Amino acid sequence: xxxxxLAPVLDRIDAELPAALDRLMxxxxxxxxxxxxxxxxxxxxxxxxxxxxxxxIGFNAAKRATPGHPMVVGxxxxxxxxxxxxxxxxxxxxxxxxxxxxxxxxxxxxDTPEHGQVIRGRGTSDDKGQLMTxxxxxxxxxxxxxxxxxxxxxxxxxxxxxxxxxxxxxxxxNAEELKADIALICDTGMVAPGVPSIASQLRGMxxxxxxxxxxxxxxxSGHYGGPGLNPLKEISRIVASFHDKTGRVAVEGFYEGxxxxxxxxxxxWENCGFDEKTYLESxxxxxxxxxxxxxxLEQQWARPTLEVxxxxxxxxxxxxxxxxxxxxxxxxxxxxxxxxDPNALRKKVRAHVAAQLSPDAKVVWxxxxxxxxxxxxxxxxxxxxxxxxxxxxxxxxEAVLIGMGGSIPIAGFFKDVLGMxxxxxxxxxxDDAIHSPNEKYNVESFHKGIRxxxxxxxxxxx
Amino acid sequence: xxxxxLAPVLDRIDAELPAALDRLMxxxxxxxxxxxxxxxxxxxxxxxxxxxxxxxIGFNAAKRATPGHPMVVGxxxxxxxxxxxxxxxxxxxxxxxxxxxxxxxxxxxxDTPEHGQVIRGRGTSDDKGQLMTxxxxxxxxxxxxxxxxxxxxxxxxxxxxxxxxxxxxxxxxNAEELKADIALICDTGMVAPGVPSIASQLRGMxxxxxxxxxxxxxxxSGHYGGPGLNPLKEISRIVASFHDKTGRVAVEGFYEGxxxxxxxxxxxWENCGFDEKTYLESxxxxxxxxxxxxxxLEQQWARPTLEVxxxxxxxxxxxxxxxxxxxxxxxxxxxxxxxxDPNALRKKVRAHVAAQLSPDAKVVWxxxxxxxxxxxxxxxxxxxxxxxxxxxxxxxxEAVLIGMGGSIPIAGFFKDVLGMxxxxxxxxxxDDAIHSPNEKYNVESFHKGIRxxxxxxxxxxx
Numbered sequence: 001x002x003x004x005x006l007a008p009v010l011d012r013i014d015a016e017l018p019a020a021l022d023r024l025m026x027x028x029x030x031x032x033x034x035x036x037x038x039x040x041x042x043x044x045x046x047x048x049x050x051x052x053x054x055x056x057i058g059f060n061a062a063k064r065a066t067p068g069h070p071m072v073v074g075x076x077x078x079x080x081x082x083x084x085x086x087x088x089x090x091x092x093x094x095x096x097x098x099x100x101x102x103x104x105x106x107x108x109x110x111d112t113p114e115h116g117q118v119i120r121g122r123g124t125s126d127d128k129g130q131l132m133t134x135x136x137x138x139x140x141x142x143x144x145x146x147x148x149x150x151x152x153x154x155x156x157x158x159x160x161x162x163x164x165x166x167x168x169x170x171x172x173x174n175a176e177e178l179k180a181d182i183a184l185i186c187d188t189g190m191v192a193p194g195v196p197s198i199a200s201q202l203r204g205m206x207x208x209x210x211x212x213x214x215x216x217x218x219x220x221s222g223h224y225g226g227p228g229l230n231p232l233k234e235i236s237r238i239v240a241s242f243h244d245k246t247g248r249v250a251v252e253g254f255y256e257g258x259x260x261x262x263x264x265x266x267x268x269w270e271n272c273g274f275d276e277k278t279y280l281e282s283x284x285x286x287x288x289x290x291x292x293x294x295x296x297l298e299q300q301w302a303r304p305t306l307e308v309x310x311x312x313x314x315x316x317x318x319x320x321x322x323x324x325x326x327x328x329x330x331x332x333x334x335x336x337x338x339x340x341d342p343n344a345l346r347k348k349v350r351a352h353v354a355a356q357l358s359p360d361a362k363v364v365w366x367x368x369x370x371x372x373x374x375x376x377x378x379x380x381x382x383x384x385x386x387x388x389x390x391x392x393x394x395x396x397x398e399a400v401l402i403g404m405g406g407s408i409p410i411a412g413f414f415k416d417v418l419g420m421x422x423x424x425x426x427x428x429x430x431d432d433a434i435h436s437p438n439e440k441y442n443v444e445s446f447h448k449g450i451r452x453x454x455x456x457x458x459x460x461x462x
Numbered sequence: 463x464x465x466x467x468l469a470p471v472l473d474r475i476d477a478e479l480p481a482a483l484d485r486l487m488x489x490x491x492x493x494x495x496x497x498x499x500x501x502x503x504x505x506x507x508x509x510x511x512x513x514x515x516x517x518x519i520g521f522n523a524a525k526r527a528t529p530g531h532p533m534v535v536g537x538x539x540x541x542x543x544x545x546x547x548x549x550x551x552x553x554x555x556x557x558x559x560x561x562x563x564x565x566x567x568x569x570x571x572x573d574t575p576e577h578g579q580v581i582r583g584r585g586t587s588d589d590k591g592q593l594m595t596x597x598x599x600x601x602x603x604x605x606x607x608x609x610x611x612x613x614x615x616x617x618x619x620x621x622x623x624x625x626x627x628x629x630x631x632x633x634x635x636n637a638e639e640l641k642a643d644i645a646l647i648c649d650t651g652m653v654a655p656g657v658p659s660i661a662s663q664l665r666g667m668x669x670x671x672x673x674x675x676x677x678x679x680x681x682x683s684g685h686y687g688g689p690g691l692n693p694l695k696e697i698s699r700i701v702a703s704f705h706d707k708t709g710r711v712a713v714e715g716f717y718e719g720x721x722x723x724x725x726x727x728x729x730x731w732e733n734c735g736f737d738e739k740t741y742l743e744s745x746x747x748x749x750x751x752x753x754x755x756x757x758x759l760e761q762q763w764a765r766p767t768l769e770v771x772x773x774x775x776x777x778x779x780x781x782x783x784x785x786x787x788x789x790x791x792x793x794x795x796x797x798x799x800x801x802x803d804p805n806a807l808r809k810k811v812r813a814h815v816a817a818q819l820s821p822d823a824k825v826v827w828x829x830x831x832x833x834x835x836x837x838x839x840x841x842x843x844x845x846x847x848x849x850x851x852x853x854x855x856x857x858x859x860e861a862v863l864i865g866m867g868g869s870i871p872i873a874g875f876f877k878d879v880l881g882m883x884x885x886x887x888x889x890x891x892x893d894d895a896i897h898s899p900n901e902k903y904n905v906e907s908f909h910k911g912i913r914x915x916x917x918x919x920x921x922x923x924x
Contacts, residue, residue: 303688
């Protein structure tokens with residue numbers, strides 16, 4: 001890359017870093033917890049702050065009402081390719097407050113031995129610090145050149161941490177306004193510290209919940225122990241039947257639509273800088289526990305799962321209770337890859353459970369819940385190659401296409417509702433403690449994140 | 463039996479029934495819930511009432527302090543065989559109160575289509591109504607003959623529903639005073655309505671609890687689903703491994719000390735009036751679910767069990783949480799028969815669990831909990847034959863020796879601490895709803911129960 005427009009923008013970003021951090025601190029002080037109605041006014045205030053900040057850079061930006069927390073939409077006046085940048089200004093609750101070493105909404109800069117300077121506070125990494133990297137990149141371009149290198153629109157949401165109830169209706173109502181050439185999303189992380197990463201595939205998700213009903217009422221385990229069917233034993237047998245001894249899911253037809261990843265992708269993942277040892281040891285594992293024959297990264301990014309997230313029944317208080325409970329409960333989630341169809345999968349899982357049932361046992365399923373297929377980004381688009389080059393230049397490390405074990409539905413929504421591809425680039429680190437006490441964002445992520453976006457905008461508009 | 467002393471006593475019991483019911487009602491109105499400290503004074507009041515009632519019949523009776531609720535001990539002046547009668551005056555809590563159709567501590571007489579007149583209220587069957595059958599039998603004997611037909615002592619406990627913490631220390635401290643030729647216990651039921659029953663074998667009990675620890679902290683099931691060891695799957699596999707496909711416990715050495723019951727006992731049980739169909743269908747079963755090859759009664763009375771009473775881990779609130787929890791928990795109880803040794807059994811169960819563990823999974827056991835072996839009554843004693851004859855005369859139905867699936871430790875304590883055999887005779891019915899809302903005791907059980915004890919006392923003193 002040899003874009004003479006870029007150097008002064010990067011210089012400006014470096015010089016402006018203290019001011020950019022001050023602006024981020026202002027946004028971080030707003031307690032925009034979206035799940036808790038007590039913070040409704042704070043959410044509104046964060047939206048107001050963002051609309052006003054975008055306006056100060058010359059965007060035609062406004063807070064937009066929804067039945068829940070407001071969206072913020074802003075449009076720039078540039079020409080060239082049209083990109084829509086997405087981020088969310090709401091944050092997770094802060095409890096347990098006692099485990100924070102600083103006040104969650106009084107962000108501070110701290111020097112650390114491992115990461116250099118970090119910004120500590122709720123929302124630093126998820127997602128206020130990340131979304132401001134893009135805003136600051138625009139601000140620097142505008143300040144240096146008087147205009148932006150592309151046609152840029154912003155779309156900020158305030159309900160990402162509370163299920164995004166207003167998102168799809170709002171996107172549908174404002175489809176023409178929001179549609180661009182591509183969506184840029186800054187809400188993901190890097191596969192390893194210092195390794196610029198573009199998320200090219202995200203697993204989908206299927207949620208379900210079932211109850212096993214045995215006897216009509218709770219029974220005394222003395223009077224009925226022996227002849228009595230125990231739903232806790234029944235549900236354990238069913239859960240145990242979900243996997244075979246190799247860790248493969250034993251539900252018939254479960255792997256329909258799953259594709260083996262290409263050798264090229266395998267090679268990239270093997271060299272992406274992922275630190276398997278740290279990933280496993282940091283949580284107490286000496287080895288991966290998924291399907292035999294697949295690497296840890298493949299198990300996490302490229303293989304589907306059937307996971308149990310909750311299991312309960314009977315007595316769980318202090319001491320003992322001699323009960324055979326009437327009911328036992330199980331919450332499951334499946335992670336989907338490739339072309340797995342969530343609705344078809346739900347039927348297969350339910351059929352598997354039905355086939356395991358003992359006589360006199362019944363299963364009751366929760367009313368149907370949403371499922372979303374896996375999302376595979378369209379990495380053939382030229383924007384991906386442009387972004388890889390820009391990121392490689394900034395980080396002095398080849399940018400990699402990574403998978404993600406989690407599910408970020410927004411990319412799928414852009415595709416389904418607006419017919420628009422998305423590119424997910426983020427600068428968070430695994431140890432940022434998002435959703436947890438003492439959340440932080442490395443100043444390096446913030447600073448080089450802003451510079452990365454400046455470079456990407458240059459590359460996209462070449 | 464042809465005891466001229468008996469007829470006037472039975473006549474007196476019939477004539478006195480309304481007064482006896484009034485006395486029982488007084489005792490039932492005392493809210494002697496032993497687990498709840500708020501009812502401490504009520505427990506004391508119930509003990510006081512009993513001591514005073516025994517004194518009114520001529521017993522040298524007194525409330526006796528313990529670190530918990532008081533005992534009541536009383537001694538009569540009769541001669542002949544010395545019997546110690548045991549009962550408990552404390553009752554279970556009443557929640558859920560909303561499911562009661564009458565106030566639990568305002569006992570009432572109700573006419574019912576199935577059972578004739580019943581006494582409705584907390585403690586009617588467990589155990590105030592039952593213990594008063596013996597007290598009233600004594601009262602009638604004393605009123606008619608001026609003296610009792612045997613040397614009778616009373617021993618009432620007020621902590622039976624809360625783990626009997628004071629029982630063994632009190633028995634040890636007062637061993638000489640409490641020791642008699644035999645203990646009589648009225649806290650059991652009849653195998654079928656109208657079938658007088660003597661409990662000749664009770665299963666023992668072993669309690670234990672374990673936690674499976676997987677990852678060091680709760681994990682995100684997107685980021686770790688696949689490579690992550692899930693303690694919920696682990697504990698399900700372990701629980702499922704406790705039994706084989708025939709319902710037999712698969713723990714190595716579990717059946718050591720278990721004896722097959724004799725053909726004579728089998729024959730008695732087959733003809734004891736147990737209504738298998740009602741027993742199973744009343745709780746929603748179409749068949750017994752225990753070990754293949756054993757009848758429902760054998761499964762309940764003569765075979766050991768390993769039962770899961772509680773199982774929990776992960777998220778159990780509304781909606782979904784994408785978590786792989788760090789821990790999963792399980793509470794178990796085993797019922798013991800024959801010569802099974804609770805301490806040896808605990809080791810076997812723990813070894814079984816240890817052998818199932820995946821790498822990286824750990825098991826943590828609760829600190830050792832009490833276990834009690836099975837109790838087999840000494841039915842060769844002449845008192846059993848005498849009681850069978852008396853019960854057969856009263857109920858016009860051959861009295862039967864039954865087993866019990868539950869565990870009543872008091873019989874074992876009398877043997878272990880005082881070296882004294884016990885005989886358990888009770889008049890409760892399966893549908894008395896003990897420990898549940900709307901507890902009742904059939905007036906027939908109360909009336910014929912009193913008459914039964916009057917006859918038994920006559921038979922014992924012949």
